[in-house]
Amino acid sequence: MMRFSIYESGVVIGIGLIGLVGSIQMQNQVKAMGITEALGPAKWTGAISLILIVCGMIPVIGNWHRRKSLDRSRDPATTARLISNQGMMLVVLLGVWLALVSILGYNLGNLCVLPMIFYVAGFRPWLKSIGAGLVMAVLFYLVFVMAAKMPVPRGGLGLL
Amino acid sequence: MMWDRFLSAFQFALEPMNLIYCAIGCILGTAVGVLPGLGPSAACAMLLPLTLALPAAPAMIMLAGIYYGAQYGGSTTSILVNVPGEASTVVTCLDGFQMARQGRAGEALAVAAVGSFVAGTVGVMITMFAAPSLANVAFLFGPPEYTWLMILGLTGVASFSGDSLLKGIICIGLGALIAAIGLDPVSGLQRLTFGSTSLIGGFDVISLFMGLFGVSEMIDSIDEERGATFTGKLGHWWPRGKELYRALAAMVRGTIVGLLPGILPGFSATLSSFWSYDLEKRISKTPERFGKGAIEGVAAPESANNATTQIGFIPLICFGIPTTGTWAIILAALIMHGLQPGPLLFERHAHLVWAIIGSMYIGNVMLLILNLPLVGLWAKLSLLPYKILGPLVLGLCFIGAYSARNSMFDVGTCMLFGVLGFVMKKRRWPMVGLVLGFLLGDPLEQSFRQSLEISGGDPWILIQSGIAKGLAIMVLGLLSITIYAAIRRKWLPLAD
Numbered sequence: 119m120m121r122f123s124i125y126e127s128g129v130v131i132g133i134g135l136i137g138l139v140g141s142i143q144m145q146n147q148v149k150a151m152g153i154t155e156a157l158g159p160a161k162w163t164g165a166i167s168l169i170l171i172v173c174g175m176i177p178v179i180g181n182w183h184r185r186k187s188l189d190r191s192r193d194p195a196t197t198a199r200l201i202s203n204q205g206m207m208l209v210v211l212l213g214v215w216l217a218l219v220s221i222l223g224y225n226l227g228n229l230c231v232l233p234m235i236f237y238v239a240g241f242r243p244w245l246k247s248i249g250a251g252l253v254m255a256v257l258f259y260l261v262f263v264m265a266a267k268m269p270v271p272r273g274g275l276g277l278l
Numbered sequence: 279m280m281w282d283r284f285l286s287a288f289q290f291a292l293e294p295m296n297l298i299y300c301a302i303g304c305i306l307g308t309a310v311g312v313l314p315g316l317g318p319s320a321a322c323a324m325l326l327p328l329t330l331a332l333p334a335a336p337a338m339i340m341l342a343g344i345y346y347g348a349q350y351g352g353s354t355t356s357i358l359v360n361v362p363g364e365a366s367t368v369v370t371c372l373d374g375f376q377m378a379r380q381g382r383a384g385e386a387l388a389v390a391a392v393g394s395f396v397a398g399t400v401g402v403m404i405t406m407f408a409a410p411s412l413a414n415v416a417f418l419f420g421p422p423e424y425t426w427l428m429i430l431g432l433t434g435v436a437s438f439s440g441d442s443l444l445k446g447i448i449c450i451g452l453g454a455l456i457a458a459i460g461l462d463p464v465s466g467l468q469r470l471t472f473g474s475t476s477l478i479g480g481f482d483v484i485s486l487f488m489g490l491f492g493v494s495e496m497i498d499s500i501d502e503e504r505g506a507t508f509t510g511k512l513g514h515w516w517p518r519g520k521e522l523y524r525a526l527a528a529m530v531r532g533t534i535v536g537l538l539p540g541i542l543p544g545f546s547a548t549l550s551s552f553w554s555y556d557l558e559k560r561i562s563k564t565p566e567r568f569g570k571g572a573i574e575g576v577a578a579p580e581s582a583n584n585a586t587t588q589i590g591f592i593p594l595i596c597f598g599i600p601t602t603g604t605w606a607i608i609l610a611a612l613i614m615h616g617l618q619p620g621p622l623l624f625e626r627h628a629h630l631v632w633a634i635i636g637s638m639y640i641g642n643v644m645l646l647i648l649n650l651p652l653v654g655l656w657a658k659l660s661l662l663p664y665k666i667l668g669p670l671v672l673g674l675c676f677i678g679a680y681s682a683r684n685s686m687f688d689v690g691t692c693m694l695f696g697v698l699g700f701v702m703k704k705r706r707w708p709m710v711g712l713v714l715g716f717l718l719g720d721p722l723e724q725s726f727r728q729s730l731e732i733s734g735g736d737p738w739i740l741i742q743s744g745i746a747k748g749l750a751i752m753v754l755g756l757l758s759i760t761i762y763a764a765i766r767r768k769w770l771p772l773a774d
Binding site for chain 2: 126137141147155156158162163166167174177200201202205209212215219220232236251254258268270
């Protein structure tokens with residue numbers, strides 16, 4: 119069983135706190151509007167947020183009790199590397215893809231980013247990945263835009 | 279009367295266009311499911327946008343075909359390249375891949391296909407008889423009963439979905455919280471949007487699923503630099519002699535093992551496939567063959583997982599409770615076509631429900647007819663390396679997510695949940711909990727709020743009726759067993 123890391127607990131508690139803050143804000147709105155429902159919309163999300171906070175605290179408390187016997191250097195919950203460099207580059211490229219498509223549009227965005235994704239995926243050398251990326255970008259254009267006539271993002275510049 | 283309805287719907291399902299949609303679904307589903315790393319959930323999520331342009335009945339017929347095809351495709355990769363299409367086909371890898379290495383891949387694939395057909399057909403027959411009766415029972419369910427039913431469903435998922443009950447509960451809570459973002463359907467107030475106009479419409483379910491299942495899988499595959507290779511021969515198409523007898527007997531046993539738990543949410547096909555494998559090994563006179571290419575090790579789990587999966591249609595259609603992530607996607611598709619699962623679906627859209635049941639028979643047959651001769655083609659597709667598959671799937675998910683609401687926000691959602699799904703996989707968090715929490719969170723909230731409105735705020739309404747009491751006892755019983763098992767695991771010394 120993979121143990122909870124402190125970061126995971128932190129994320130869960132953080133999400134719970136955000137939910138709780140949002141629920142309290144909403145509860146104030148509900149009161150201001152005079153809504154008298156037994157279980158209002160804010161109470162539901164507030165309850166879930168509290169559950170998340172409590173569930174996030176349980177492993178923190180458990181780990182605190184075990185802290186003297188726990189050899190952190192061998193605890194996979196804290197030492198395991200989550201993602202390789204390759205995977206990290208892909209995640210960054212997904213963000214770049216989103217940004218470029220928002221600016222340049224789907225077709226030009228694909229032309230720019232797909233070669234890089236192919237390279238990260240393992241196509242070597244660069245020339246091969248550029249070729250594969252261009253082929254796939256053209257294929258997507260032909261299938262989705264020309265044949266299926268699907269709406270695609272035009273981007274902020276309104277280009278191709 | 280039931281027979282009249284079934285026959286007329288069968289006639290509808292046999293119409294040429296509907297047969298074509300079913301065939302397209304089976305082929306597309308198999309083609310996507312056979313790609314390494316993409317199982318039925320990812321296939322259904324990715325191909326769901328294609329069905330939205332169709333009317334409800336053909337869309338559901340096609341989606342059912344996609345589901346079966348993807349299930350079969352997932353078994354193909356388990357056997358040929360030792361990469362399970364989804365968790366329920368993990369067991370198939372144990373002996374299926376060994377059979378492929380011994381030049382018996384053809385036998386393994388054929389047995390998987392026929393076992394799936396037999397179990398699927400039996401499952402459909404049971405669905406045909408049980409679903410209308412259960413739908414009548416569902417009329418006795420009011421908001422308090424539905425509240426407990428959904429809690430039971432979510433409890434089942436939390437109990438069975440992973441190695442930590444706490445993680446299961448957190449994932450369900452997270453899913454329910456994400457589902458709550460947007461406009462409250464009763465008061466119309468914005469909830470957890472923090473002033474963002476993009477969040478007013480909430481998160482789109484297609485984008486979420488494509489991200490969690492499709493994008494995350496490709497990030498994982500590229501991250502681990504997985505390759506897909508199959509260099510063996512397919513060999514005979516069908517087992518012979520003693521092997522044939524063993525395969526057929528294992529199919530029957532696997533089907534029986536798979537049928538019983540299939541109706542329980544969270545009791546996934548993975549468990550029934552493991553159980554059936556374990557049973558085969560225990561009753562075999564030569565258990566040492568298992569793990570080295572025993573044909574029962576393919577026939578039984580494949581039959582079990584299909585039987586469990588098929589039976590999962592009953593709680594979906596009668597109560598709107600999906601038992602697996604893939605049925606959850608199909609629930610989303612039903613809702614998108616304006617069809618609310620539940621007893622009223624049998625009243626108002628009986629023809630559609632029977633048409634779907636009829637198409638399940640046809641889909642099973644079609645899968646067998648289409649896929650056995652095309653085994654060689656599917657084998658070639660499963661050789662597609664991740665360095666081509668990854669960018670292709672990411673591109674498909676991109677456009678699929680955009681097509682939902684023509685919004686880049688949905689594409690961003692897809693990518694974000696793709697990263698989240700990847701992290702969850704690595705850290706062994708149960709994704710199905712997040713999915714079901716997302717899908718059942720809103721209906722659970724509505725039932726709960728309605729219950730309290732009816733009683734004027736008195737929570738005792740939740741245990742007033744006999745059905746509500748029974749369901750509450752089941753929830754408590756399931757929770758107790760799970761907590762007890764978790765405590766035992768923690769306090770028992772580890773085996774050497």
